[in-house]
Amino acid sequence: MSCATPFKMRFVHLDLKGAPPKVSYLSEVFPLFHALGANGLLIEYEDMFPYEGRLMLLRAKHAYSPSEVAEILRLAKLNELEVVPLVQTFGHMEVYYLGEGETSKQWLQQEQNSPAKLCLSHMQAVASHVLAQHPGTTPLVWDDMLRDIPQEQLKASGVPQLVEPVLWDYGADLDVHSKIFLMGKYQECGFQRLWAASAFKGATGASQALPPIEHHVRNHEQWLQVAVSGPVDTLQGIILTGWQRYDHFSVLCELLPVGIPSLAACLQSLVHGGFAEDVKLKVEHFLGVSSLEIMDTVSEGAGSFPGSDIHALVTQVSLHLRSSVDTLLERNRYVTGWFSPYHRRRKLIHPVMIQHIQPEALSLLSRWSNLVQQLEAALQLAFYPDTIEEWLEENVLPSMQRLQGLLQDLGEAAAPLPLLPPPSSCWDTGQNP
Structure with missing residues (x-):
């Protein structure tokens, strides 16, 4: 030395x-x-x-x-x-x-x-x-x-x-x-x-x-x-x-x-x-x-030091999770143009637009869910449950909830409307007009 x-x-x-x-x-x-x-x-x-x-x-x-x-x-x-x-x-x-x-x-x-x-x-x-x-x-x-x-x-x-x-x-x-x-x-x-x-x-x-x-x-x-x-x-x-x-x-x-x-x-x-x-x-x-x-903020890529898997996965989450969800929700033209917050609150969407939004949202959710599962498993080897819960809740949950919320709103907007009985008339009830 x-x-x-x-x-x-x-x-x-x-x-x-x-x-x-x-x-x-x-x-x-x-x-x-x-x-x-x-x-x-x-x-x-x-x-x-x-x-x-x-x-x-x-x-x-x-x-x-x-x-x-x-x-x-x-x-x-x-x-x-x-x-x-x-x-x-x-x-x-x-x-x-x-x-x-x-x-x-x-x-x-x-x-x-x-x-x-x-x-x-x-x-x-x-x-x-x-x-x-x-x-x-x-x-x-x-x-x-x-x-x-x-x-x-x-x-x-x-x-x-x-x-x-x-x-x-x-x-x-x-x-x-x-x-x-x-x-x-x-x-x-x-x-x-x-x-x-x-x-x-x-x-x-x-x-x-x-x-x-x-x-x-x-x-x-x-x-x-x-x-x-x-x-x-x-x-x-x-x-x-x-x-x-x-x-x-x-x-x-x-x-x-x-x-x-x-x-x-x-x-x-x-x-x-x-x-x-x-x-x-x-x-x-x-x-x-x-x-x-x-x-760079941090170097991406594999390593062989203790906890290198945590390092790599945390890097992926920190650099890309929020930005990928933001891109879908705030810069995807189909979301911003046909399923805005106004539409989502009222569960309104053109059926064709569902096919332009839902597959990408599902793919993004699947990719991040798999990566987060890997990260949670890696964290369990080094840390106690309360640490894992806190870190994931602070750094992962907000973006995942936004993504899941979009898919939930899509599902509700895409659901067929219930069949309602025809409106009754005063003649049907025998009441005076």
């Missing part, structure tokens, strides 16, 4: 608060992570951890069992992946609204108190507790709440002696100079060891289904520039984040198998100091793909 990378530690982030993979799937991808250049895992267990006692109510329906957690740790060790658990004690807990609660507002009214002081006091308390319970542990913290705190206040808080900040930026246009300046600020405050955090997926849209590989590769190339241009040996490593939800209330973004090509390109870029043509060839070899086109 090349020694071109300035990042000694390369952690892959597993966000389990959405679409948590089955342990059997993790057993397949951990060897690939190692082969691609990862030497650590940042595992965000969230509600997949087998909490007990009073915390048992936090468990997800399909939470890992204690034996499964032990198996994950065994598999990680087997593949030389150091495990760091991620527990969101402050991050992802509505931190941006710090100071807006009634108790906090009263505290902030006291002289010399501020939101920055409130933030630092909480971090100091949590970090001190962790270190008291586990003296050999080093707490890491996301740095976004630290960036704008004045240097002297940071230094006086005692926090720099307790934690190591993780400077995160997921942008393809990351400002290298501002990151180097921030690293200098943190060092002067007393933080001696810093970490970087990039992203291989889950950072370009809350409902993103396919990772834009070029964006993520560019993000890692920018971090490489930061590492080689900043203070020597300050950055201990980099965390390649792969967020699965933006928060607990958001939809799922890119599934882990779909993000594997992006992860491969990013890890190999870090290992070799960039994404040159020879690195691209190495990535293609690892993935078993004939060509990885990072300029």
Whole structure:
């Protein structure tokens, strides 16, 4: 393996608060992570951890069992992946609204108190507790709440002696100079060891289904520039984040198998100091793909990496399902001209036009139904039922329902009208005209 990378530690982030993979799937991808250049895992267990006692109510329906957690740790060790658990004690807990609660507002009214002081006091308390319970542990913290705190206040808080900040930026246009300046600020405050955090997926849209590989590769190339241009040996490593939800209330973004090509390109870029043509060839070899086109939203085609069937099928659905249904419903001249929403509501259609619409609609429904069945079967090997239900309901069901609705309306419009009795006359009833 090349020694071109300035990042000694390369952690892959597993966000389990959405679409948590089955342990059997993790057993397949951990060897690939190692082969691609990862030497650590940042595992965000969230509600997949087998909490007990009073915390048992936090468990997800399909939470890992204690034996499964032990198996994950065994598999990680087997593949030389150091495990760091991620527990969101402050991050992802509505931190941006710090100071807006009634108790906090009263505290902030006291002289010399501020939101920055409130933030630092909480971090100091949590970090001190962790270190008291586990003296050999080093707490890491996301740095976004630290960036704008004045240097002297940071230094006086005692926090720099307790934690190591993780400077995160997921942008393809990351400002290298501002990151180097921030690293200098943190060092002067007393933080001696810093970490970087990039992203291989889950950072370009809350409902993103396919990772834009070029964006993520560019993000890692920018971090490489930061590492080689900043203070020597300050950055201990980099965390390649792969967020699965933006928060607990958001939809799922890119599934882990779909993000594997992006992860491969990013890890190999870090290992070799960039994404040159020879690195691209190495990535293609690892993935078993004939060509990885990072300029496209995602590369279509088969591969041999774990979950490559999910990757291929999700790509088909994401790129073509909605557009194919839209084309039929909104641009087919027979549908728009002879079976518009006006006609559909009234179940009116010329019988000849049925033959121009129904066969194509049935063929489209059959093709997508077969593909979705394949996708559901592939997803069942890697994910739990609730994940499959959510992903299909968000990404497949709306288009399929529109297609099925068209066919249902066609069927009702084509049905023969019921024979009605002739209208009665006043003579038939003997009534006066």
